[in-house]
Amino acid sequence: MASSSTNLNAQSKFDVFLSFHGEDTRTSFTSHVVEALRRKQIQFFIDDKELQRGEEISPALLNAIETSDISIVIFSKNYASSTWCLDELVRILDCKKRNGQIVVPVFYKVDPSDVRKQMGSFGEAFVHHERNFPCEVRVQKWRDSLIQASNISGFHDSRSFRNDAELVEKIAEDISKKLEDMADPPNFDGFVGFNSQIERIKSLLCLELDDVRIVGIWGMGGIGKTAIAEAVFHQISSREYSNHFDGKCFMRNVREESRKMGALYVRDEAISRVLGESNLKIGTLTINSYIWKRLRRSKVLIVLDDVDDNFIQELESLVGQLNLYGPGSRIIITTRNRGVLGVNSIVYEVKGLEHDKACELFCRKALSRKNRSDDLLELSKKVACYADGNPLALEVLGSSLRQKSKEQWYNKLHDLTLISEPRIYKVLKISYDELSPKHRKIFLDIACFFKGEQVDNGTDAIEGIFLDLSKTKEIRLGFEAFENMSNLKWLKFYIPEHCDLSTMSFRIMFDGMLSEAFWDTSHLNSRAIRESRSIMNQRVSNKFPGWLVEQEHSGHLGDED
Template sequence: MASSSSFSSSTPSWKYDVFLSFRGEETRNTFTDHLYDALKKKGIITFRDEEKLETGKSILSELFKAIEDSTIALVILSKNYASSTWCLDELGKIVDCMKEKGMTVLPVFYDVDPSDVRKQLKTFEKAFVAHEERFKENMEKVEMWKNALTEVANLKGWHLLNRPESKIIQNIVEDIWHKLSYAFSECNEGKVGIISRGEKLVSLLSIGSNDVRIIGLWGMGGIGKTTLARVVFRMVSEKFERSCFLSNVKEEYEKSGLVPLQHLLILKLLNESMNIHDVDEGVFIIKNRLRHKRILLILDDVNQLEQLDNLAGNHIWFGLGSRIIITTRDKHLLQLADDIYDVEGLDDGEALNLLSLKAFKTDHPPKDFLELSKDVVHYAKGLPLAIETLGSFLFNRGVDIWKSTLNRLKEFPESAILQKLKIGFLLINLS
């Protein structure tokens, strides 16, 4: 599978979670449509050709690019799949990406026997008789299609023959979610300390209990609140009926007010786009439409009580078993919280490890830089943003630059390092 424990954010290298390959005439408006809708509701970003292709561009090249940009290919093998050269070209590209890029390929045998696909029997045999006649001057292409079908049909997947579609779709979505969660966990490699902190936060959520719990994530800027919340969101969101990560609440509030935030929250948690005329109407919809739903809601970077009052004002707004996580720098805003996670900085060992990963691309500093690295860590005071920024700045730099950087750091009081250290701040003042 394509893949990418520091508190830095890390974006997966793919554009789509899933690429859907299917014979449109047979399944577009039935099984594939239901599957696509289920994936979308789960928040799994899925490519389906009718919605994603750009007008005026080569269809095949766009399809191939979408396949390359996907981490999972879901191939719905129906009776007449092989009669479409478009489908077979897609399949050939999918197999190439499986071999060359580690793409995960999952077949769905839709009212066909897997052995008929592997051996090209029945409708598949009929399709290839026609292809061999049509492409008699290019039999290599036909053989490539056959081999691709055989390879995909030998993979573990789902067989729908005489089985309830709704149950199979549920199983497919759950399996894909687990695979994507695993890929995300691989993205956490190199994020020092994130796993233990994530596990601690998950324990505070007490997901097994049927009450409604509000948990606060409190700490200074740059300490890693948002990244920790994102990691936990990916760890547990599958356990809820619906989930929403509402990022940059402070920034969005200052830019556009509360109504757009309410609209986005409702869209994600109800999968409905509603016209909200004012804040009071938004509150009414949230607390009346969500009080029977078991949801996970994360409100990231909250800085005013008004934001909480109108986005998650009370436990009774949400269904039993719901969990709300609030990240903030202001502990006084967490009066409603059932528990508060005080996000702490990295200890000396973790900080040294993170600095080394950024500055030397290794787990530990070289001997000649060990004492300098310890000094940098001392002045960063365990602040992940500071350590990452300094490490990136010092990457591939000589001892003289390290020493001059340390001298500049000593000019700042500890409060400035802890409270004002930003990427731009460092680059301007340390360059």
């Protein structure tokens, strides 16, 4: 990212700040360094316009120096003739002393001893400075800074390289390595229960093989797909694999970015990052042969995060054929929609956290180490059950209950609108919005009928009936009971999980045609029960199209009519 000091804001943060003499190297050596950094996706600041400069460095430029991790100082023949460059150098070395900023000096066609002793063109520049700047303190700071910089390890002899291209490449590699060593490892503390899934994805990638492989990470919203992909991307991009891939990119929020910027833009941006070219524009689904030739010569790592149906064509053009990339290339796709993953993909489904891991994650968010009383831990287990292992739900609910009273915890647990927590709702609504109208209706039916709401029988408003068999010994059903229920779709007999089946017996009696649906499960195993339920559904549906009769748990059902 090349920026000018005129549009830099106080919050900017760069990997590299470039200090150079514009007339000497702007359109030659420095421009090649800039392109090499860009290819490696290193964010840098360069004062890339000929600005009208005053006596003092602008606050924006000072901020750029302060907020960069590394400064590259390119000493060229006329570097010392610029008071602006010398003031930059003073500030850069001050940041090195105060903040530990890394400084990389590059002596481009100048002798480091001339810089150190202010001889040659550097000596001539100081004759001029001492005549024009009576303030000896400022001039002495410049001299001291040149001496200090010349003693810092860097690229001291540009003539030892065969050509500028080799020198530029070595500089870019050195900067990339330094940035990698400086980078803080990502904090995986919140990845409770994810380590095994991360390792599973890495095993599916088979990095030791030279084939081209696509791995799809599939699961519901909030389940942890992106977090797992980020962890895998970081680990296989780490120092151990620093020379493993020729190009790599992590395309976040493909669904959202495609809708804002266009799917082709996202596709082109992925290719641009992998090839290390800025602003590469293809603009059509068909990718020209020149680009493909370059990609086929490259071993790449691409992560496409949150892909949906709107990116199908672009995904096909990007990863539709495995021979489009060099041997050993790996592509990771995260999605909520199993259908976007082609036949060439190895699909891994992300499951919710196991109960103990879900409790652990929730407790990290909801309870401090000093406030883990037995009663709150017991309530935590109930919340974990409610969240059904979804990490996003656990984190949001945990944060909402942190430092709350026990009474507030109880109130929250009894509130069936927990799912309306904004972050959870937003993530889950995405999955709902992408359903077809038919599947939305099915989803709403299931969501309503299986929430356990109690409804009195008797009108055409009834769409589902649930019969708790633990509360009755005997029940008789006939057609007349359902005459006014023209919209009835679900008839469910069930026994709550807390009931002791071994001591229970009950009878359901069906009159008339309904008796054809009778089935006895007293002697059946679970497979036979499923088969008999299927037969019953078939029989009932002949009389009541659209009905589903469901039995939970085994019991003794008998028919006397």
